[in-house]
Amino acid sequence: MADIDDKMEKFSELKADLSKYYKGEKYTWLQILLLEHLPVADITNKDFIAHNLFNKLEERGDIAPSKVHLLLDISKVNSELKKAENLIIQYIKNNEQSTDDYRQLSQYRTTLFKALREVDSEGFSAVIANYQLEHLKFDNIWKAVLHLEVKQLLVNKPDKIKKFARCFEPRAKDILLEIGVEFEGKSNKHKLDQSSSDCEDHPPQEKASQSQETRIKEYLKKKQQELYKDFNKLETAVLEDLDIEELFTDLKLVQSSKKENKEKAAKQNRSQHDQKEKIPKTLGETLKMIKDKNARKIIFTGKGGMGKTTLLRYITYNWATGKDKTFSDKIVFLVNIRDLQAGKKILDAIIINIDYLETFTIFMGTKNDEESVQLIKSFIINHGDEIILLLDGLDELNQGAGNPLVLFTNSDYKNTTIITSRPENTAKFIDKCDVHVEVNGFSETSIKNYINRYFANNNDLAERLFRKLFYNRHRQEHSVSELCSSPLLLLMICKVWEESGNLPDDLSDLFKELICCTLNQYLSKGNSDENKSKIASIERMPTNFKTAILALGQWIYEGLKTNKLIIDKYEFRNMFEDKSIVDLALKIGFVYKNPPLSKSDKNEMFAPPHKIPRW
Structure with a gap:
């Protein structure tokens, strides 16, 4: 009985905490999203707040202490509700529930919400004018749409959606054209598409003559950009989420092109100064060189932790x-090579990461998803010059998986391929590539700039750290300054310096400090009820932390044997009887959550934040 009371109390606390996130405009979001779950009288009750709506959902059985997936689904519709989403996920984990099956909102509801996010002030004004709502003085599109839905002027029927879609620019309109099919069927989707063509910039005749290939390209490009537009964030366990723009890595160009490689002997006669002037130092300059020379086979090599993965994510984010503008007219696909299973090829990995097959099938009018897959594969193969493949982690290729080398050796492949790898076993790729770029991590100048940004409010602390890093570095075999070329290690070094104002000269002592600093960051977030005081030394580390770190070390050790450093939470938990130790190991800051390459991928994967350079 006490256990039930405790669950009810925690559930009540969850509802109360969530209510804080749904105020003002966000409360109207909640009203719109719940229109299919609650009576209109409850939705429009002027005395209600979010907490009242949650109570009504509980009364109807839509939510309960062990049933909160509707709340999770609602929080996932907008990144502005990320804190609410994290709150629910933590509640689910604490109650040992699954986060997999959370889709409780209809396709119509989520797609309508997505379209409304694209509506600008002109679209809002058009809605007010077309539906003659001037007298109601709505101050945003959300309140206007709530009114239209309550009055049944906007429902999931083609004629209603068609009238509504006429108010908007193409982006919001295209999203609207994806709805109206969940209950009405594909034939109505095509009728809607044709009947609304008079609202578009192109006349109906041009719309009708648009080639299938063009429609496929436009749809794939739009969906891939939507997928990658948030790729600038790196989710960390105990630190603030990082923006990859702050982890930007300078590049050193090793080989610019095949032609220039053949002229290497002639170049050796030039002065050292002239050669340096021709080496691009930034990603922008490197991409411009790739585009100018129409290079199609590019390999980025670098030691672990130098930022190769971050670079590909940065390219992807900037394109999205x-x-x-380097690849503005292309379609970008990012693939983790480690995801290639035995017997599978790059094209298979691309398809696996596409989570919009259902809407693609509707958009193209294909019979089923299988036919859509063949259509997409055919387009990628036949339109290689419009495809950019970003392949991350050649050194993590699984045994028996398709070797990406064929993309470099077979002239039939016209796509541009950028592949990353540690330097080992890349000779064949380097020999066949058009451009080889060595990723060296942060340069000395970049390190100083980063330190200055980190300690923007304390110039003296920044200057003393820089002197500490570079004053006696030539007297030591492996100095602390060498670690700073790794962006994430530099971040942790700045954290240690900020806390103590001191860095050990001995690398083993430094790593002990880094471990304590990481754990103290975890504790400072209020994540532990048992351990309140700071950890002064590694020898005084609490037993539960030691056990968690040893568990993490065991996984990494086993992973090194098979070249598998990515941690699958499900597999990791199965290694130990005490699941709480595994959960703690993934929370305390030594691994980072690996973002999925598709929204449908619900596997929780983690990666080490840095891989120590090999000296």
């Missing part, structure tokens, strides 16, 4: 957001 339009911040870089």
Whole structure:
């Protein structure tokens, strides 16, 4: 009985905490999202707040202490509700529930919400004018749409959606054209697509003559950009989430092109100064060189922890957001090579990461998802010059998986391929590539710039750290300054310096300090009820932390034998009887949550934040 009371109390606390996130405009979001779950009288009750709506959902049995997936689904519709989402996920984990099956909102509801996020002020004004709502004085699109839905002026029927879609620019309109099919069927989708063509920038005749290939390209490009537009964030366990722009890595160009490689002897006669001037130092300059020379086979090599994965994510993010125009007219696919299973090829990995097959099938009017897969594969193969493949981690290729080398050796492949790898076993790729770029991590100048940004409010602390790192480095075989070329190690070194104002000269002592610093960051977030005081030394580390670190070390040790450093939470938990130790090991800051390459991938994967350079 006490256990039941405890669960009810925690559930009540969850509802109360969530209510804080749904105020003002966000409360209207909640009203719209719950229109299919609660009576209109409850939705429009002026005396209600979010907590009242949650109570009504509980009364109807839609949510309960062991049933909160509807709340999770609602929180996932907008990144602004990330804190609410994290709160629910933590509640689910604490109650040993699964986060897999959370889809409780209809396709119509989520897609309508997605379209409304794209509506600008002109679209809002058009809705007010077309539906003659001027007298109601709505101050945003959400309140106007709530009114339209309550009055049944906007429902999931083609004629209603068509009228609504006429108010908007193409981006919001295209999203709207994806709905109206969940209950109405594909034929109505095509009727809607045709009947709304008069609202578009192109006349109906041009729309009708648009080639299938163009429609496929536009749809794939739009969906891939939506997937990658948030790829600038690196989710950490105990630190603030990092922006990859802050972990930008300088590059050293080793070989610019085949032609220039053949002229190497002639170049050796030039001065050292002239050669340095021709070596790109930034990613932007390197990408420009790749585009100018129409290079199609590019390999980035570098030691572990130098930022190769971050680089690919940065390229992907800049393409998705339009911040870089190098590949603006292409479609980008990012693939983790470690995900290639035995017998599978790169194309298979691309398809696995596509989580919008259902809407693609509707958009193209294919019979089923299988036909859609063949259509996408055919497009990628036949339109290689419009495809950019970013392949991360050649050194993590599984035995029996398709070797990406064929993309470098077979002239039939016209796509641009950028592949990353540690330097080992890359000779064949380097021999066949058009461009080879060595990723060296942070340069000395970059390290200083990063330190200055980190200690922006304390110039003296920044200057003393820089002197500490570089004053006596030539007297030591392996100095602390060498570690700073790894962006994430530099971040941790800054944390240690900020806490203590001191760095050990001995690398083993430094790593002990880094471990204590990481654990103290975890404790400072209020993550432990048992351990309140700071950990002064590694010898005084609490037993539960030691056990968790040893468990993590055991996984990494076994992974090194099979070249598998990524941690699958499900497999990791199965290694130990005490699941709480595993959960703690993944929380305390020594591994980072690996973001999935598709929204449908619910596996929880973690990776070490740094891989120590090999001297």
